[in-house]
Amino acid sequence: MVQILDPTDERVPVKRELTPRPEAITGTVGFLDISKPRGNVLLDRLEVLFNERLPEVEVKRYAKPTFTKPAPEDLRRKIAEECGFVIEALAD
């Protein structure tokens, strides 16, 4: 991870442009549980709905080790390699 100092007047938030949104959901969708309580409950329910409405879409489940820190690099890379979409569950 490289860290740089913001050369601007900091009026605008640092942001990355969103990837263009696809027309339809296809392939594999990653469900990322950030490990806050009951996040899994939300994702379990979503998975049921996905299986009903989008049976051709594969769901893969992932979890962060702790909600207090960003997802580890390896986990992010794995999700990026395996999925076309990701849904992150905050819960609480």
Added chain:
Amino acid sequence: MATETSLRPFTLSDAAGTDYSFPSGRPALLCVVHEECQTCALSMPLIEATHRAFGSAVDVWAIGQDSPGNTTLIERHNLTIPMLDDDALAVSFAYDLDTVPAIFLADGNGGELQSFIGFGKEDWQSVHAAMASLSGVAVPEVDWSAYPESRPGCGSRSVEPGIAERLIAESEGSPLRARRVEIGEQDDIHEFLYDQDLTDGLPVVPPTPERVLRMLGGTKRDAQEEVAVVPPNMAPVTVEKVAINAVMAGCKPEYLPVVLTAIEAMCTDEFNIHGVSATTMGATPMMLINGPIRDKIGLNYQLGALGPGHRANSAIGRAVRLVLRNVGGGKPGGTERSTLSNPAKLALCFAEWEERAPWDPYHVEHGFEPEDSVVTLFAATGGPTMIVDQASRDARQIGGTIGMAMEAVAHPKAHGASDTFLVLCPEHLDTLQTNGWTKDELRARIQEASSRPLRDLLQDEDSGAGIPIGRFGDDGPSEEQLDRLIPKFADPSSIHIVVAGSDAGKFSSVFQGWATGPRGSQIVSRKIEEA
């Protein structure tokens, strides 16, 4: 009970100013809370009950993360527990908290016995049991049925964006306060900087904290001192922000005083960088450096003085431009509206070869001492425009060439011109010196050689540019008026003369100005105090 780790000692005050130091020799229960947190609100009655039960034998303290919120908590929950003020978040940071409430049970020497975050019924019961065994005091009666089994905590104020960076910097004794931007390992750092629109189109040196700290070593000024307010966004710029952009531009730390002084000069009302930047004419600050700092930092004033290949010239000029675009927000297509623009907008900075000429250098001519190091900013819209003369053999001839060539600045019919910079090459200087000419003698010759009768300067069928004939009334100008000679420049003092370039080659150059003068941009010279 054996202790594994020692908690960091601290001293905090309550709202009345009474100091509390940890460890005190007695066991302690430290409860870090934040008024806005619902789980802290849930826990406060229990924390108060714990204080009332064990307070005679154990230091049961609440540590509140913001002063007004602490007062609110005391009033809302009728607290008698000492409420220590950690508004500065020094303790929260030292304890590496990311969640509140955070509860720590310690022995009399500060050794950690138990700790937990958020709310947990079993955690609290375990803490009460441990406190009872430490103190010999009975556990308080608590209606546990009124409490949930557990509740997650809330984010500690010490990890909130903007606050975390400050605390890290303060703890390290670092002068850096700029927002830190993390770039993922899978990102290409150069592509990221382009994506964020932070470059002038060429790669920049990534401004890591380490590089910026090194850059700040180039000045004695405080990193948080405001240097100027940068148009067009009227954004205050600190020494630190200038240093960040100087790193990106490729500067060495010893260049920083020059960049800082140039920014100060650029952001004056006189220089009017907003107009310079916004004009469709494509103006940019031309930077001339005089004085001993030239050799101290390796500014080029000889072979190729106006071109690339010399780090100090390129990087200083570029740093000023990056501050203007990144801090001031002056970007092409935004407030910068140049029709064609100019490659000089990347960087235009050079020094004068003061020793080459027998006359006073530019800064001395303008009231500075020879040993002063001075930055001069001039709003250039064009140039370097070359003046070629390899044949003139005396001062009058070469002066005539220069005058004729300078008449072409902007438009040959545009007489009454204002500030223009002539960069005289050494060989042309030598030709002038065959007759021992001064700068004023050269100026006079330029005016003489560029003079035209009014009849040649009027708007006509050949060119719509020039003086409108209607200015002379219904009868038009008289024959006498038509014959009157008008020099190129409204005043000889508008002809600014400096010497630079290699000893070989009879090629001088001219930089033409933008609307110079009080209604546009005035030339600004500033002493580099730290030089």
